[in-house]
Amino acid sequence: MARYSVNGAAVAHVRDLIAKRQYVLESDWGDAQPAAVVQNAYLDRHSWAEYASWHLGLTEGATDETKARYAFVVGDLRRVHRSGLIACAYRAAEWRHKQVELAAHDLLQELDRTAGIE
Template structure:
């Protein structure tokens, strides 16, 4: 099983988006989660650093500047999705990646506080 560390740059990015009200509160994550074509299109116009800022997890041992390096996407590459954060909490919890789970949970609580 892969091991992940929390991507602190992504946590900061998510907080900035939430504070800037760049979020979606009601979406079907299965429909809006970026797929490979979305990711490739994004990477044509953005850096790996910008791409990574959309992922709460960094895969230990994976090469930098590869998609394998990044895990637990939380938005549609434009806005944070509440359903994306919930998916991150669920997936990280399911596979016992506690640090990522807690980071996603904290962001979800922040989003709920800001949007209340």
Template structure:
């Protein structure tokens, strides 16, 4: 299993996008997640540093300026997708990449708070 470190630049980029309300609340992540062609198109017009900030994880041991280096994409190269953050939380928690999981969770909470997504009355607390 690959090991990942948290990409702090990506966390900051996502925070800025969320604060500027550059997010999508409802999307089918399987449909909008950047595929290989979209990634190649983006890289043809942008730097590796610009590409990197769309990925919460950095693959340990992978060379910089390769797609293998960057993991846990959370947006479509224009906006943060709520479903992208949910996917990051899920995948990172499934494979025990705790730093990425917690960062994605915190970003999701930030987005939800800004978007007005709050717990319904009576849902907070123990079950």
């Protein structure tokens, strides 16, 4: 099974988006998560560092600047999605990637506080 470390740059990016209120509170993550064609179009216009900033996990042993390196996407490449953070926390918990799970959980709590969700 792949192992992941937390992408600190992505955590900072998501925190910044939350502070700027660049988030979606209600969405179907199955529809909102960026498809491969959307990710490819994004990479045509943005750097790998910008692409990476949407992924809370870094695949250990994978080569930088490859899609295999970046895991646990939490936004649509424009805004962070609450449903994306929930999906990330759930998937990370399911596969016992504890540090990614906790990072997603903490960001979800921060988003909820900012949005006034009790």
